[in-house]
């Protein structure tokens with residue numbers, strides 16, 4: 001590329017991005033070093049996210065579910081640009097933002113906010129609630145410090161908290177109140193996308209539904225785009241328009257939530273859903289829980305072929321030699337399983353035992 005061309009490309013990447021929350025990620029992959037040699041060079045890696053495609057249509061909620069260690073949080077960090085992918089792209093409202101740098105990246109990051117699991121760890125105990133909530137406005141929107149209290153009170157009201165809490169400190173609040181404070185702070189910069197990573201896992205049962213209802217209200221009232229990450233299907237199924245099921249760094253099933261919940265196709269999705277209680281006691285009594293046997297495989301050395309084969313109750317001989325690729329089996333409903341999609345990528349030079357190891 002010529003010097004002029006390079007400059008033009010750089011300038012293009014500096015253009016402030018406008019947007020409304022429509023996100024398209026393609027082929028996202030991220031590895032982390034697991035061990036290093038004496039020279040400090042990585043010798044083994046864990047592929048936390050491995051070739052993931054995901055879309056969030058503006059104004060909708062997408063749920064990402066899966067067991068611990070399946071790559072959900074890493075995916076959340078990749079789409080919120082907290083972490084750079086090794087490969088793949090993140091496109092916001094039609095603009096590829098994966099390679100943004102410097103000020104353009106910092107400006108964009110303010111529009112992609114993350115709410116984490118631990119509301120206490122996310123708040124500085126030495127700063128008042130009002131300071132925590134309005135600080136992003138001082139740093140990024142240059143509001144005057146004298147306006148902080150008023151801005152914080154408005155934001156606290158938006159998340160259903162008494163504005164008077166602005167003068168308190170995090171330790172004086174309950175877990176649920178603290179998580180609302182974190183959500184208020186994330187909303188301060190009017191994010192296009194809110195990534196909520198296990199936002200209720202650290203809360204007691206009674207408070208969980210309050211936080212989920214708050215997220216639902218934000219999505220319905222102001223059309224907030226949300227990526228809701230959870231290990232618990234029950235948490236996402238009432239909130240998300242679409243759901244993506246992750247296993248060992250890959251999305252194995254994805255589609256409209258009602259479609260995936262009522263017609264799950266991947267054996268892993270079926271197992272996850274079988275653990276979700278249904279409100280009707282008669283139906284609940286007739287349900288069969290699908291228990292997953294075996295441990296989650298080492299993500300640094302996933303099984304050949306289908307990664308789920310070592311725990312799948314429907315495993316076939318071909319599952320160890322063919323890596324299933326996601327295929328659309330109903331409109332908007334994709335699954336990566338040889339039982340349904342048929343297609344897959346042959347795995348070279350692997351033994352093909354008849355039973356999983």
Ligand SMILES: Nc1ncnc2c1ncn2[C@@H]1O[C@H](COP(=O)(O)OP(=O)(O)O)[C@@H](O)[C@H]1O
Nearest residue numbers: 032046048067068069070071072073074075299
């Ligand atoms: N910063 C990191 N360094 C090394 N390994 C990591 C790092 N972040 C995540 N991992 C590994 O990547 C895999 C996926 O982790 P994570 O995205 O946190 O999954 P989840 O959120 O589904 O529990 C795990 O094996 C985890 O140990």
Ligand code: SF4
Nearest residue numbers: 306309312319337338
């Ligand atoms: S491809 Fe085979 S092992 Fe994988 S989920 Fe489908 S049936 Fe089970």
Ligand SMILES: [Mg+2]
Nearest residue numbers: 072073074198
């Ligand atoms: Mg996580």
